[in-house]
Amino acid sequence: MSRQSVARRRLLGMIRKESLQIIRDPSSIAIAFIMPVVLLLLFGYGVSLDARHVPIAIVVEQADGQTVSLGAAFSHSEYFSPQYFATIQRAQKAFDAREVFAIVWLKNDFSDHLRRGDSGGIGVIVNGVDANQARISEGYIEGVWQTWLLSYIDQQDLNLSLPLTMQSRLWFNAAVSSRNFLVPGLIAVIMTLIGAMLTAMVVAREWERGTMEALLVTPIRINEIIVGKLLPYFILGMGGMLLSVAMAVGLFGVPLRGSFLLLVATSALFMLVTLGMGLLISIVAKNQFIAGQIAIIVTFLPAFILSGFIFQIDAMPEFIQWLTLLIPARYFVNILQTLFLAGNIWPIILANAAALAVMMLVFLGLARHKMHKRLQ
Amino acid sequence: MMIFLRRILALAIKEFLAILRDKKSRFILIGPPLAQLLIFGYAATFDLNHIPVAINNEDRGQAARALIARISASPHFDVVANIDRDAAIVPVIDNKQALVMVHIDTQFSDDLKSGRGAVAQIIIDGRNSNTALLAMGYLRTIFNDYNRDWLREHGATGPPAVLRIRPWYNENLLSRWFVVPGIVGLLSLVVTTIVTGLSVAREREAGTFDQLLVTPMRPAEILVGKAIPGVVIGLVEGSLILLLVVFWFEIPLRGSLGALYLGFFLFLLSAVGVGLMISSLARTQQQGILGAFLFLVPAVLLSGFATPIANMPEIVQQLTLINPMRYFMIILRGVFLEGDSYALLWQQYWPMAIIAFVTLIAAAVLFRWRSAA
Numbered sequence: 001m002s003r004q005s006v007a008r009r010r011l012l013g014m015i016r017k018e019s020l021q022i023i024r025d026p027s028s029i030a031i032a033f034i035m036p037v038v039l040l041l042l043f044g045y046g047v048s049l050d051a052r053h054v055p056i057a058i059v060v061e062q063a064d065g066q067t068v069s070l071g072a073a074f075s076h077s078e079y080f081s082p083q084y085f086a087t088i089q090r091a092q093k094a095f096d097a098r099e100v101f102a103i104v105w106l107k108n109d110f111s112d113h114l115r116r117g118d119s120g121g122i123g124v125i126v127n128g129v130d131a132n133q134a135r136i137s138e139g140y141i142e143g144v145w146q147t148w149l150l151s152y153i154d155q156q157d158l159n160l161s162l163p164l165t166m167q168s169r170l171w172f173n174a175a176v177s178s179r180n181f182l183v184p185g186l187i188a189v190i191m192t193l194i195g196a197m198l199t200a201m202v203v204a205r206e207w208e209r210g211t212m213e214a215l216l217v218t219p220i221r222i223n224e225i226i227v228g229k230l231l232p233y234f235i236l237g238m239g240g241m242l243l244s245v246a247m248a249v250g251l252f253g254v255p256l257r258g259s260f261l262l263l264v265a266t267s268a269l270f271m272l273v274t275l276g277m278g279l280l281i282s283i284v285a286k287n288q289f290i291a292g293q294i295a296i297i298v299t300f301l302p303a304f305i306l307s308g309f310i311f312q313i314d315a316m317p318e319f320i321q322w323l324t325l326l327i328p329a330r331y332f333v334n335i336l337q338t339l340f341l342a343g344n345i346w347p348i349i350l351a352n353a354a355a356l357a358v359m360m361l362v363f364l365g366l367a368r369h370k371m372h373k374r375l376q
Numbered sequence: 377m378m379i380f381l382r383r384i385l386a387l388a389i390k391e392f393l394a395i396l397r398d399k400k401s402r403f404i405l406i407g408p409p410l411a412q413l414l415i416f417g418y419a420a421t422f423d424l425n426h427i428p429v430a431i432n433n434e435d436r437g438q439a440a441r442a443l444i445a446r447i448s449a450s451p452h453f454d455v456v457a458n459i460d461r462d463a464a465i466v467p468v469i470d471n472k473q474a475l476v477m478v479h480i481d482t483q484f485s486d487d488l489k490s491g492r493g494a495v496a497q498i499i500i501d502g503r504n505s506n507t508a509l510l511a512m513g514y515l516r517t518i519f520n521d522y523n524r525d526w527l528r529e530h531g532a533t534g535p536p537a538v539l540r541i542r543p544w545y546n547e548n549l550l551s552r553w554f555v556v557p558g559i560v561g562l563l564s565l566v567v568t569t570i571v572t573g574l575s576v577a578r579e580r581e582a583g584t585f586d587q588l589l590v591t592p593m594r595p596a597e598i599l600v601g602k603a604i605p606g607v608v609i610g611l612v613e614g615s616l617i618l619l620l621v622v623f624w625f626e627i628p629l630r631g632s633l634g635a636l637y638l639g640f641f642l643f644l645l646s647a648v649g650v651g652l653m654i655s656s657l658a659r660t661q662q663q664g665i666l667g668a669f670l671f672l673v674p675a676v677l678l679s680g681f682a683t684p685i686a687n688m689p690e691i692v693q694q695l696t697l698i699n700p701m702r703y704f705m706i707i708l709r710g711v712f713l714e715g716d717s718y719a720l721l722w723q724q725y726w727p728m729a730i731i732a733f734v735t736l737i738a739a740a741v742l743f744r745w746r747s748a749a
Contacts, residue, residue: 043677046689049505049684117536117537121538122538122540124539124541125541125542126542134546139512145539149536153535163493163494163526164495164496165496166495166515167498169497173503176502292668293570294404300672305415306416311682312504314426314428316419317418337504341502348472
């Protein structure tokens with residue numbers, strides 16, 4: 001028998017052993033398939049930045065045609081559901097109790113001022129605690145106000161036109177749905193969790209039990225151990241990935257504008273990075289307790305906060321931006337958002353895929369090196 | 377009674393030693409949370425500065441130049457490219473070189489002067505819809521200012537009324553003020569759940585758990601002894617983070633510290649309750665970690681920490697009612713920014729008290745059941 005075919009049989013034997021181990025302990029299969037489905041369902045529906053039907057208070061001190069039509073303008077907008085108050089004190093109470101998010105205060109001389117054009121400003125108070133929502137709501141309030149004002153000007157036959165208007169178009173996401181960018185990002189976060197957690201915990205258990213050392217006395221090579229360990233999890237992870245993509249498109253209606261093959265190829269690359277990360281964690285940690293802790297610390301929160309999944313990386317301070325370069329999910333989030341929403345934009349795909357390839361080599365190389373040392 | 381207290385105290389001390397004696401696990405309790413606070417405190421922001429803008433100006437007039445000058449003078453925008461042909465627009469946006477493209481056509485200055493009204497076309501990269509909306513908001517402000525000044529300079533009548541929008545509690549709309557207090561809850565939840573979630577499983581694996589069961593301690597006493605370190609470690613860790621939030625990040629603490637700590641204590645009790653439930657169910661540490669994880673991820677994402685609960689579909693909103701972190705987020709922000717005291721926070725206290733009660737009882741029952749088995 002040639003040496004090559006012996007090596008191949010060794011490797012096949014190793015893969016077979018690992019696969020049997022997975023099949024007999026169904027918890028890994030559950031992690032790979034059930035976890036993405038549950039997480040994606042929960043977060044695909046739960047995590048949204050789109051404010052709809054925000055409760056606002058409209059204080060009407062003296063009702064007349066103008067206040068009624070302005071109130072109607074707010075109710076017609078899908079962004080607001082107005083409640084009416086007769087005095088500012090009562091509205092303020094609801095505001096303090098967080099029952100309403102904003103107050104629009106129409107004083108009793110509102111219509112008079114409007115007629116004379118000397119109001120000096122209609123007071124609006126917004127709860128600024130959540131600065132992001134406050135800013136977006138401000139935009140929508142302005143929008144409702146502008147529309148109402150234009151129709152008022154039209155009605156009163158006033159000769160007025162704004163010197164400069166803005167005609168804006170949103171590319172890639174005309175419906176301005178945050179789900180379209182959050183769901184692809186979520187896939188990256190979930191796959192980071194699954195890939196790294198799965199390998200970190202499972203392999204750490206083997207170190208703890210000494211079954212890893214037991215492999216040493218067999219003639220198998222380190223490269224073969226690594227391939228044999230990772231391949232079954234790679235296949236599981238890719239299965240979970242495809243399931244997530246199917247849900248993103250089929251259930252959440254996120255458009256997939258780029259090529260499916262490219263998506264699979266970059267996902268495979270990313271999967272290898274997270275598996276390498278998990279392997280490295282398990283070797284460094286030596287036991288499950290530490291491995292689990294490290295896996296949570298370096299995967300979930302960084303993938304959530306530093307990947308650009310929800311917080312824009314460009315907006316972070318310079319040194320944090322440098323730090324995000326070390327987070328693999330960052331590159332994959334960028335690839336996924338682009339492939340789903342914009343299409344095959346090669347400069348972006350290639351640059352991020354190259355970064356992932358480098359990370360893969362570093363993680364797997366380090367894992368191999370450390371494993372070598374540990375086994376001696 | 378005295379014996380009872382002494383026994384519990386002895387077990388609690390033993391638990392502390394077990395957690396804190398090991399150098400690695402001691403480090404893991406203190407190092408990463410503080411590092412994470414510092415990193416996330418800076419990273420977790422929705423505010424945008426230096427949004428890259430590309431300009432495509434076909435107008436030779438002064439009015440267009442004035443508009444562009446306003447955009448590039450704004451701290452929110454950086455002009456990164458001047459485009460002179462239509463073919464260049466698509467790649468600039470596609471490759472994320474610019475987030476916004478402002479197109480001013482040849483008629484711009486003439487339209488403005490003649491009073492017909494000029495139009496500027498804006499293209500925004502909508503891949504991140506939140507960023508796109510914010511960028512549009514900043515641009516709208518610039519346009520409104522431009523209009524107001526133009527009308528004043530030309531002695532024309534403006535609109536009959538304008539809105540004066542004032543944000544309360546966070547007057548400059550800094551999203552850091554919103555996110556950083558939330559990190560107190562986030563990190564203490566993670567630490568407490570992991571400490572308590574693994575405590576029984578670790579002993580089971582080491583075999584010391586059976587020894588514990590043959591001591592005269594009753595299961596309930598063992599449980600209390602294991603709960604105390606979780607609460608204490610959470611309180612200490614949380615207080616450390618609070619100090620940094622106030623003195624390092626300089627987030628204003630406007631409300632009552634007592635009201636904050638009452639909420640914090642109830643929050644930790646419910647986190648410990650969940651942790652001990654996981655602990656009594658898990659046979660191995662791996663299961664313990666997985667359980668902790670399966671609780672932590674949804675608890676964090678569905679707490680209102682980053683995305684508002686009000687935006688979730690009704691059924692998911694109902695689901696968040698059993699998430700203790702949801703209530704603590706409101707307490708943290710209420711006390712920090714809105715200056716709340718006890719009176720305004722009752723709605724948040726009692727659900728957490730119920731969650732703590734139910735989870736601790738459930739943990740005791742599961743614990744008895746598992747140790748009998």
